[in-house]
Amino acid sequence: MTRLFMIAGEASGDLLGGALLAGLNELAPGVEVEGVGGASMEAQGLVSRFPMDELSVMGVAEVLPRLPNLLRRISETADAVVAARPDALVTIDSPDFTLRVARKARKRLPGLRVIHYVAPSVWAWRPGRAAKMAEVVNHVLAILPFEPPYMTAAGMTCDFVGHPVATEPQAGPEAVAALREELAIAPGQPVLALLPGSRRGEVTRLAPVFAEVARRLRAANPELAVIAPAARGVVGLLDEMLKADAAGWPHVLDPRGFDAAGWEMRKRTAFAAADVALAASGTVSLELAAAGTPVVIGYDTNRLTAWLAKRLVKVDTATLVNLVTGTRAVPEFLFENCTPGEIRPAVEALLVDPAASAAQKAAGDEAMRLLGRGGEPPGLRAARSVLEHLG
Numbered sequence: 001m002t003r004l005f006m007i008a009g010e011a012s013g014d015l016l017g018g019a020l021l022a023g024l025n026e027l028a029p030g031v032e033v034e035g036v037g038g039a040s041m042e043a044q045g046l047v048s049r050f051p052m053d054e055l056s057v058m059g060v061a062e063v064l065p066r067l068p069n070l071l072r073r074i075s076e077t078a079d080a081v082v083a084a085r086p087d088a089l090v091t092i093d094s095p096d097f098t099l100r101v102a103r104k105a106r107k108r109l110p111g112l113r114v115i116h117y118v119a120p121s122v123w124a125w126r127p128g129r130a131a132k133m134a135e136v137v138n139h140v141l142a143i144l145p146f147e148p149p150y151m152t153a154a155g156m157t158c159d160f161v162g163h164p165v166a167t168e169p170q171a172g173p174e175a176v177a178a179l180r181e182e183l184a185i186a187p188g189q190p191v192l193a194l195l196p197g198s199r200r201g202e203v204t205r206l207a208p209v210f211a212e213v214a215r216r217l218r219a220a221n222p223e224l225a226v227i228a229p230a231a232r233g234v235v236g237l238l239d240e241m242l243k244a245d246a247a248g249w250p251h252v253l254d255p256r257g258f259d260a261a262g263w264e265m266r267k268r269t270a271f272a273a274a275d276v277a278l279a280a281s282g283t284v285s286l287e288l289a290a291a292g293t294p295v296v297i298g299y300d301t302n303r304l305t306a307w308l309a310k311r312l313v314k315v316d317t318a319t320l321v322n323l324v325t326g327t328r329a330v331p332e333f334l335f336e337n338c339t340p341g342e343i344r345p346a347v348e349a350l351l352v353d354p355a356a357s358a359a360q361k362a363a364g365d366e367a368m369r370l371l372g373r374g375g376e377p378p379g380l381r382a383a384r385s386v387l388e389h390l391g
Contacts, residue, residue, distance in 0.1 A: 002028050002390065005086040006035040006046065007077065007101060009055035009094025011198045011231060012283040014038030016117055016143070017092045018260065019164040019379025020386070021045065027383050034084060036077060037092075039232065039260035049080060053233045055097050070097065078104035081112070087390055088113040095120060095133070102136045115139045115386055119147040119158065130154035139389045141382045144324060145370055157389065161381040162372025165286045171269035179269050183251050185225045190351055192217065192224055193274035193293070195284050196238070198231035202280050205300050207241040210278050212340040213347060220348075229253040229270045232263070276350040276357070278343065281318045285330060286371070289321050289364030294350045294357045297332035298343050321367045329363035 004024075008017040018040025024031045025044060033045060038052040054073060078101045081089055089105060089112055091098035102114045119142040120129045131154045140151045140158040151158035171179075177187075185191060192214060196206035214226045230238045232255045239252045253270055255263040271277065271291035279285060281299040288295045297319050317323060319330045331346040333339070349356050372378050 001030060001032055002387070003032040003084070003086045004035075004088055004090055004386075005081050005084050006033055006037060006041065006090040006092065007094075007098045008035075008037045008041060008052060008092040009097045010052070011038060011233075013093040013118070014040045014052060015264075015283075016164060016379075016382075017041040017046075017090075018044050019377070020090070020092075020117065020141075020382045021379075023377070023380040023383025024386065026380065028387060034080075034086075035090075040264075043260045049077065055094060073097075074100050074104065077101045078108075081105040082108045085109065086112075088115050088386070090115045090117060090386065091137075092116075093118040095129075099133060099136060106136050113138050113390065115141065115389060117141040117382065118143055119151055122150050130156075139385070141385055143371070143378070144320075159381075159385040161385055162375065162378035163286060164378045165283065165290050166368045166371035166373040167375070167377045168268070168290065169265070170291055171265065171272040175265075175269045176273045179266075179273050183225070183227065185273070190221065190224050191274045192226050192347065192351070193270060193277040193279075194226060194228045194242070195277055195279035196228075197280035197282070198234060200234055200237060201301075203234045203238050203241065206280055206298060206338070207238060209298060209300070209338060209340055209343070211242050213278060213343050216340060216344050217348060217351075221351075224351075225251070227251040227253060227270055227274065229267045230255060232256070276347055278347055281332070281334070283320070285319050285321050286367065289367050290373075292361055292364065294360040294364075295330055296343060296346045296350065297330055297334075298338045299332070299334050300338040301335070321364055324367045324370050325363050327363050329360045 006017055008014045014037050017037050021041055021044035036052055037046045037048050042048060082105055089102055091102055106112045114137045116137045119140050122130045130150055134155040137156055140156050142148050142158055142160045143163045145160050148158040148160050194210045194214060196203050196210050218224050228242060230252055235254050242252060268291055271288055271293050274293050277288050277293050277295040279295050279297060281297050285295055317328060318334060319332050321330050322328050333342050
C-alpha cells in the first residue's frame with residue numbers, strides 16, 4: 001500500500017493536489033494520504049491537519065506579522081511527516097513553507113523521498129534555487145513544458161506533466177445562459193469579471209483599483225454587467241470592499257454552499273459568461289484562457305516586495321499565457337502601473353475591439369495546446385510519474 005504525505009499551501013496548489021490525488025486514486029486505489037490541503041484535496045480523501053488558509057500569504061510585509069504561526073506550523077508538520085514515515089513526501093508549490101518542512105523532516109529521516117510538484121520559476125528569478133532545492137528534493141513534477149532541463153541540470157529527475165487547467169471541463173452555452181438568467185443579465189449584455197486574487201492581502205490592495213476601473217467603464221456604458229467570483233477564503237472581504245467602493249455593485253458570486261467540484265464549475269461558467277476579465281496575476285490567467293475569455297492583468301504589492309521583484313525578476317512578463325506562448329498577448333499593469341487610469345483603456349479595448357479579443361483568444365488556445373489540451377489529464381500524468389519514481 002502506497003503511503004504519501006502531501007502538503008499544499010494555497011488555492012492553486014490545492015487544485016493541483018486534488019488532480020494528483022484523483023489520478024492516484026485511479027491508478028493505485030487505496031493509496032493512503034495525509035497532510036495539509038484545501039477543498040479539492042479533501043474531496044479526494046485528504047483530512048487536512050489544519051486549515052490551509054493559514055499558509056496563503058505572500059510578500060515580505062504580509063508574512064512578517066504571521067511568521068511565528070508559520071514557523072510553528074513548519075515544525076508541527078515536519079514532526080507529523082517523521083511520525084508517518086511515508087513512502088514519499090509530496091510538496092506542492094509554496095516552497096517557502098513546503099520545502100522548509102521537507103528539509104526539517106529529511107534531517108530526521110535521511111532516506112525520505114521528496115517529490116515537489118511545480119518547479120520553481122528559476123527561469124524568471126533566483127536561478128540558484130534549483131541547486132538548493134536539489135539538496136532535499138529527488139523528483140519534480142513540472143507544469144510548464146520548458147522547465148525540465150533546469151531541474152535535471154541541478155541534479156533532480158523531472159517530468160513535464162502538463163497543467164490541469166488545460167484538460168478541465170469547461171462550461172457549455174446552456175450553463176452560461178442559465179447563469180446569466182440567474183443574475184438577470186440580458187442576452188447580449190456585456191459582462192466584465194473582476195478577479196482581484198485569492199489572498200486577503202491581494203484583495204485588500206487590488207479590489208479598490210479594480211472596482212474603480214469597473215465604475216469608470218460603467219459610467220461610459222451603463223449596460224455593462226460586473227461579476228466577481230470570490231475565492232472561498234476572501235468572499236466576505238471582497239463583498240465588503242466592492243460594495244464600499246462601487247455603487248450598485250451587482251454580483252459577487254459566493255462559493256459557500258458549494259462543494260469543491262460544484263464551485264469550480266460555477267466559477268468556470270462565470271469566466272465563460274464574461275466578455276473580458278480584469279484579474280490578479282497568477283494561475284487565473286490560464287483558467288480564463290481555458291474558458292476563452294480575454295483578460296487584462298493587474299497586480300500590486302507593498303513597496304518592499306515590489307522593489308525586490310523589480311531587481312530580481314529576469315523576465316519581462318508575469319503572465320503565464322504570455323510565458324508559455326512566447327507572446328505578449330495579455331496586457332498587464334504591475335506595481336506603480338496598476339492604476340485605474342492605466343488599466344481602463346486596455347479593458348475597454350477588449351470589450352469593443354473584436355480583433356483584439358480574437359487575437360488574445362488565439363494565444364490562449366495555443367497555451368492550452370502546449371500545456372496538454374487534447375492529451376491525458378495532467379493529474380493522471382502526475383500520478384503516474386509519482387508511482388514510477390517510487391518504483
